[in-house]
Each structure stands twice: as C-alpha cells, then as structure tokens.
Amino acid sequence: MAKQRTLDALFGQSSEPDAKKPRLQKEEDDEVEADEHIDANAAEKTAESVVKNVVSEPSWKSGSPIQYATLVETFSKVEATTKRLDILQYVTDLFVKVIAHCRKTSMECASENLLYTVYMCINRLCPDYEGLELGIGEGLLVKAIAQSTGREVIRIKKELEKQGDLGLVALASRKHQPTMFQAQKLTVPSVFKQLKEIARATGAKSQDKKLGIIKRLLAACVGEESKYLIRSLEGKLRIGLAEKTVLVAVAHAVILTSLGAKASKTDKDELASILESGTNIVKAVFSELPSYNVLIPALLEHGVEGLRDRVKLTPGIPLKPMLAKPTKEIGEVLDRFENRSFTCEYKYDGERAQIHGYIDEQGQQVICVFSRNSEDMSKKYPDLVVQTPHCLGQGVTSFVLDAEAVAWQPLHIAQAERADATDGRLLPFQELSRRKRKDVKAEDIKVSVKIFAFDLLYLNGEPLLNQPLDERRTKLKQHFVPVADEFDYAIHRDCQTTEEIQTFLDESVASGCEGLMVKMLEGPDATYEPSRRSINWLKLKKDYLSGTGDSLDLTVIGGYYGKGKRTNVYGAYLLACYDENSETYQSICKIGTGFSEADLDAHYATLKPLELTQKKGYYDVGDAKPDVYFEPRVVWEVLTADLSLSPVYTAAKSMIDARGISLRFPRFLRIRDDKVPEQSTAPEQIAQMYRAQAVASKKQRGRDDEDDFW
Numbered sequence: 001m002a003k004q005r006t007l008d009a010l011f012g013q014s015s016e017p018d019a020k021k022p023r024l025q026k027e028e029d030d031e032v033e034a035d036e037h038i039d040a041n042a043a044e045k046t047a048e049s050v051v052k053n054v055v056s057e058p059s060w061k062s063g064s065p066i067q068y069a070t071l072v073e074t075f076s077k078v079e080a081t082t083k084r085l086d087i088l089q090y091v092t093d094l095f096v097k098v099i100a101h102c103r104k105t106s107m108e109c110a111s112e113n114l115l116y117t118v119y120m121c122i123n124r125l126c127p128d129y130e131g132l133e134l135g136i137g138e139g140l141l142v143k144a145i146a147q148s149t150g151r152e153v154i155r156i157k158k159e160l161e162k163q164g165d166l167g168l169v170a171l172a173s174r175k176h177q178p179t180m181f182q183a184q185k186l187t188v189p190s191v192f193k194q195l196k197e198i199a200r201a202t203g204a205k206s207q208d209k210k211l212g213i214i215k216r217l218l219a220a221c222v223g224e225e226s227k228y229l230i231r232s233l234e235g236k237l238r239i240g241l242a243e244k245t246v247l248v249a250v251a252h253a254v255i256l257t258s259l260g261a262k263a264s265k266t267d268k269d270e271l272a273s274i275l276e277s278g279t280n281i282v283k284a285v286f287s288e289l290p291s292y293n294v295l296i297p298a299l300l301e302h303g304v305e306g307l308r309d310r311v312k313l314t315p316g317i318p319l320k321p322m323l324a325k326p327t328k329e330i331g332e333v334l335d336r337f338e339n340r341s342f343t344c345e346y347k348y349d350g351e352r353a354q355i356h357g358y359i360d361e362q363g364q365q366v367i368c369v370f371s372r373n374s375e376d377m378s379k380k381y382p383d384l385v386v387q388t389p390h391c392l393g394q395g396v397t398s399f400v401l402d403a404e405a406v407a408w409q410p411l412h413i414a415q416a417e418r419a420d421a422t423d424g425r426l427l428p429f430q431e432l433s434r435r436k437r438k439d440v441k442a443e444d445i446k447v448s449v450k451i452f453a454f455d456l457l458y459l460n461g462e463p464l465l466n467q468p469l470d471e472r473r474t475k476l477k478q479h480f481v482p483v484a485d486e487f488d489y490a491i492h493r494d495c496q497t498t499e500e501i502q503t504f505l506d507e508s509v510a511s512g513c514e515g516l517m518v519k520m521l522e523g524p525d526a527t528y529e530p531s532r533r534s535i536n537w538l539k540l541k542k543d544y545l546s547g548t549g550d551s552l553d554l555t556v557i558g559g560y561y562g563k564g565k566r567t568n569v570y571g572a573y574l575l576a577c578y579d580e581n582s583e584t585y586q587s588i589c590k591i592g593t594g595f596s597e598a599d600l601d602a603h604y605a606t607l608k609p610l611e612l613t614q615k616k617g618y619y620d621v622g623d624a625k626p627d628v629y630f631e632p633r634v635v636w637e638v639l640t641a642d643l644s645l646s647p648v649y650t651a652a653k654s655m656i657d658a659r660g661i662s663l664r665f666p667r668f669l670r671i672r673d674d675k676v677p678e679q680s681t682a683p684e685q686i687a688q689m690y691r692a693q694a695v696a697s698k699k700q701r702g703r704d705d706e707d708d709f710w
C-alpha cells in the first residue's frame, strides 16, 4: 500500500479503495486519485536530486538572478513527459536550485526569483483579483516574429497553418535567421517584468510599445527560449503543468532546502511523511489566502512550520469559494446525510458574491465584492458597496461574507403591481446579467440587487473557516441585520425526510429559486472548505432532477455556418470542456438548440471578432469539423438529456473508454460571463456524470450492482 499512500502525502485524503463508501464519497476520492502521488521511493529520489542541486553549482552565476534558459530547460523536460511524478520532480528541482542559489545573495533575492519563476510556470502575472492579463492577439505576435527575424508575415501565417503552434513557428523562424550578435542572456525576473509592462501598456501607442518589447525579447532568445516565450505571450504554455503541481513543488522545494544535505540521510518513509504534512499545510494556507506574493516570502522566511500563524484569510484578498457536488435525486441527499445533522437552504439564482469589509490604514471602511472567480466586482456592484454597511451590526469592523447577489424587485415597485404585496420579490438571473460588468454608475442602475448571505467566514480579525456551519450561521445572525430590499439571510430549514426536503424544494422553486443547497451543519465535516467541491455541500436543482444532475459550463471553440433562417449567423457551435492537466480544450458536442433569434444575433456579434485563421494547437477536437474556430473566450451553460460515448468527440477520452464523451440533445441555457474558459467543466466531472448516469440507469433496471460498477 506504500505506493497508494500518496495524496495522503499531498492532499490529506485517504485513497484506499472502499467498496462500502457511499457513491458520492467515492467520487470525491476519484478526483483525488487523479492527482500526483508521492511515495517513499519518490521522496527519496527527490531528496537525492535536491542534495545534488544544493551542493552543485548551477549553470548561472551563484547569487545572480535565475536565467530564463534554466526555466526553459525545465519546461522542455516537463513537456517531454506525461508522468506526473516526473513533472513534479523536475519542477521541484528547479525551485530548489532557485532557492539554494539565490539565497546566497539574500532571502529577498530568493523570494523574488522564486515568485517570478512560479508565476512563469503558471503563466500568470499576479493574483487573480488584481486582474492583470497579457491578452495579446495572434496578429501582433506574428508581426513581432516577422519583424525580429526578417521573415514575411505571410510565410509565418502559412507555417502557423501547418504547425498550429506559434511557439514552434517562432523557433523555426529564428533558425532561418540567426542574429548577428549575441544579446545579453535573458533572466526570469527581466522576462517577467517585461511581460508585466506589456500587460500594463494602455492607450494610443500601446500596440507599438508591446511590439517593441516583444521584438527585443525575441532578439535576445537563444535555443528553445523563443518557443516558450511566444507561448507565454499567447497565454498557454501547453506543457502539461497544472497549477496544483506547481504549488506542491513549492512546498517540497522549501521543505527539502531547509533540510539541506540531511534530506538524503533521512529515512525515506519519514521523508515522505515530512513532505506530506508540510504540503498539507501549504495547500490549506493557500486556499485561504491564494496569493503567491504573500505565500512565498512567508515560506522562505519562516518555513512551513510558521506558516499557519502568519498567513491567514485576510479581508481584501478573496479566498477560493467552497463548491457543491451535484445530485439528481433526493434519495442521494439522504444517502449522504442521513443520521447526520444537515440543513437545506434556498439555492438563489444570481451571482456569487464574496463580500469583504475592513478598515484601511487611513481608518476608512473598505468594502469589496469578489466574484466566484475571485475577480473584483466592486465596479459592477457600486450599489452593494454602498448597501453593505447598512446591514452591519454593532462593533463589526472586519468580515468576509459568502453570499448570492440576486436581481430584486423592491417593495414599492411590487406594491405598484400588486397592492397586497408585503415584500419585494426575486427576479430571474437574466435580469442580473443585463447589468454592465464594468464602470457601472449608481445613476444608471435599473436592476436592484439584494444580498442573501449564507455564510460568514471571517469576523473582527478572526477566520471562522474551521468552525462548523451552525456556529458560523449563529454569528452571521448575531452580527448582521436584515435590511428591507438590501440584505437577508438565505432561507433555511433543517429537514429530515424525503417528503420534507421535497416540500422545501417546491417552496424554493415557487419563490423563484433554482432549488436547494444541502449542507452538513454540525461537527468536523461542517467546516468551510475553500476551493473544494465537497460532498459536505450538495446542490439539488429542480430542473435537473431527471437529467444528468447538473448543467455543464462549456467553452465555445468553433462555429458552423447557418442555413435557411440562420444564413447570416452561425447556425450551430462546437463546445469544449477544459482539461487543466494537458491544458487542452476537448470537444464535447455540436449545439444548435435553445437559441432565440436574438441570441443567435448576439452570439454572432460576440464570436465573429474571435474567429481564428486556423485551429489552435491546444484544441483537441477529434473528428469534429466546424467551419470556423474561435479564440477561447466565451463560456455557456448548457443542459443535456444525457451523456454518451462518442467516436467523434474527445471530452474525457480514456477516462471511461478509449472514446470520448458527448452530450445528447444539448440545449443552450445562458452565457456564463462570471467564468473564464479555464473554469469550464473539467473532464473528470464529465466522467463522473457519465458514471453516475450509468449507475442510475442500472438502478432503474432493478439491478443493484452499484458496488461492482465502482
């Protein structure tokens, strides 16, 4: 079982198979199984390699910034393998080198170099909530490659058509045109800072400025550097390096460098266990405060042991929200929660809002609203920023609320419609999506928003994540007061039987909600688990009870020209899920149903400018043949009758069978502009839906062979 001791090692879960576990429990384990596993032998190998790195001199001068070539060498090794343990090892080695050699100058130097190296590995420039993105169009990159290598744009485009990867084209172009003199070697900090400069460039001359920086960078590239530089600029490294591997590698590197030469002398089981517990701490801390800017300096300065006390949930920095598992029968809810203390809440149909409040250094109260996506939404909801202080009880100075912002018809308008109305009423989600996303002015707001709070995560300097829901809820009610048309608690009832849940579900739908959220209420399973899709929260949506249990959020990657009434718009679209391990979009279905004429016009207007000259190399479309491909920008929520194995589409391929999974009778529900394409439904979730459906249909056929299936 040593080899299976694994993500215990990394993620603190038991991965031992257990036929008696309820279905949902097994699903959660499956997700964990898909991650990296580390055992004692792997730990020993890592330790040996660390010792080699700590004692050996790196290829760059000790104490100076890490060279870009060193990073690229790691990217190249990672790209050449699909073995997750090897990938983890390469990245850990890289981080160890950075820490061991840069700290000879100072801890700040090590911290800065490690931070930039981590950002380059995850292809980001800053934490999500700061919202700085590269967003460079293909055209500008083609131009930069052409100008810096003296090749014609048309030739580059032709080659791109053949290769499907601009990184490879850049590499080949440099081989055609060797530079006459060797520019100074690129370092990771200098490349990173220039990428940030590109992202920050705005205004009339910004395109020229960006072009100038990219050309300078390309001119200084040697070996494979141009390939990865261009891919970073495109926003997709495509080397199969998932962020969770990078985080684990950071933890391992810090632990191993602090052990130094002792690492290879430590008993391998003991080493695996040190890595395991340290990684668990880093993961827990990061999900509370997902900012490498804070995590990395703290880790280097105080080590893993001091981390929990120093890095905690902080108002102003959004934590990754806890998510729920879908269910499609009330029976499934009882499978999970029977004989436990649980609660049902209305599932409001709006937009998730994490509301933070604190007093800044100038003594001013600050209110920020973050989306499910950790985006700062304060500009979309200036009214919430004004409303929130009204609901604060006495003595509340800092807090983090988890809530749903819902479109709301205020009481005076409701009374104008119905004289006997005693309260305002919930409006459908579509009303909310009519609001602009940015720079909303208070005087332009036509759709009011009311907050329904369902959780309190932080209060007056104290994180509440480890308290059970019943205690968090009590504090919520003690310290926040309902305000007509502005703020209320999510309606809840502590049901026990199927009939009670069914009645409450019907009531919620009659009031304009989507269904219920069912949550563990007391005990250790009732804590708030940031970023986790947990079996301690289940969602029960009325519409999906007879379907797959949930809708899917999918990226639009292709279009089919319309015929007949749809001649001037796209008649159908190719949708894809996103696989973060391989960084590919996998095709899942062609969709042409659920669109009004107005929808089709609007989609055409949005998607036409996103048309590509050829398919992206990271689109794994199988045998789907759309007429055009699009940049991956648009996410739609889609409903399906069921899922089937498909020889054409590639979603979740090899997870159930060599074939992919596709949607039967997919229907468009709505645009999900609160999700980025990388947050599309994952192949693992699709495989789970497929399995759950297979189990349900077996049950229907009266053969209770559920355990065999698993």
Ligand code: ATP
Residues within 6 Å of the ligand: 323, 324, 345, 346, 347, 348, 349, 350, 351, 352, 353, 372, 404, 454, 490, 517, 539, 550, 553
């Ligand atoms: P997910 O957030 O699970 O990835 P999704 O974004 O498609 O899925 P839904 O399937 O609609 O969203 O369900 C989860 C969402 O329901 C939450 O993210 C939250 O915005 C919303 N919600 C409404 N009421 C509640 C509630 N009482 N408790 C928790 N979440 C709620």
